[in-house]
Amino acid sequence: MFERLTAYLDSIRARDPAPRSRWEILLYPGVWALGLHRVAHWLFTGQLFFLARLVNHLSRWLTAIDIHPGARIGRNFFIDHGFTVIGETAEIGDNVTIYQCVTLGGSNPTNGLAGKRHPTLEDGVIIGSGAQIIGPITVGRRARVGANAVVLDDVPEGATMIGLKARSTLVPAETWLREFIPYGTPCRDGQDCEEVRPDRAETLELQIAELRAEVALLRAERQQPEPPTPPVTRRVRAVRKAEG
Structure with missing residues (x-):
């Protein structure tokens, strides 16, 4: 357990240059939110729904991050800063990074029956601040969603989505030569911004x-x-x- 925690903290440090030590990372609200969610999800799978919700509310009060107890989250999940909402049927893979003010929201089923209504984020996805991912869609492996983008359709593997409604910039992940792109927006860091911004209105x-x-x-x-x-x-x- 200690080795898994150390590996998790190191994975955050690899994506965030701000912390000086692992102890500092332990104070991150995203770390607390994920830890409390593990407890809430364990209670939820045991059908102790009230207790799961109680832990969820405590976590939201402490961290300003609302993760439904039913959401399934993989390894090394990192929420940077907070103010994020993750719905009940959301599924998150390994090594996913979400910045502040992101919503993994659900669609309202037309038949009135609750089912899969929240997004699925596959391994290595990065969601920029303020992005809204809505509905039972899939964001493919190593895809990036830029800040304030609104995504309503499936995102292909390795694509970068920008805008409102979000559209793909058609920049394959293989050309980035980097595993991690802060805020999901590869601009001015080994890339030409015009190459990943088709709308050059100004x-x-x-x-x-x-x-x-x-x-x-x-x-x-x-x-x-x-x-x-x-x-x-x-x-x-x-x-x-x-x-x-």
Whole structure:
């Protein structure tokens, strides 16, 4: 048990450069929330639902992280900072990282019967802060969801999802050359942000403004009247015309 705890704390330290020691990591709200969830989930699987909910409420009061006792969570799960909600039928694989203010929310079943209604996060997934993953969808292995993205459809393995509604940037995980990308957004760290941001609205607006200025300048030059021809030049032209 001590070795598993040490390995878990080391896995967090590999993803977060802030802590100076393992003892500091033990104060993280995400660590406390996961530990209390293990207890609540054990009670939940034993059909001690009231006690499971009691532990869940205690955990939420202490950590500001709400993990339903029924959620299934794998090894080395790390919630950075907190303020996260994870629903009852959510399933989380190994080595998953979630940043603050993330929701793994459920859809309302049309038949009124409770079933699988929350997301499944496979191994190595990273969810950026403020992201909303809604419904019984699957986020594939090593996929990344950028900050404030809203994901309503399945995410292919290794994809990066950004935007509202989230869309894939089609950057395969094999090209990143790194196991961990903070906040699920591989920008300005060995990657060109334009490569992973297909919507470059601000850049395009600046280019359009520059083109408009150039067109206006060309039009102004064409509309300027030609300077009057000096009398000497007119005489020279007349003589040349007569000789020709």
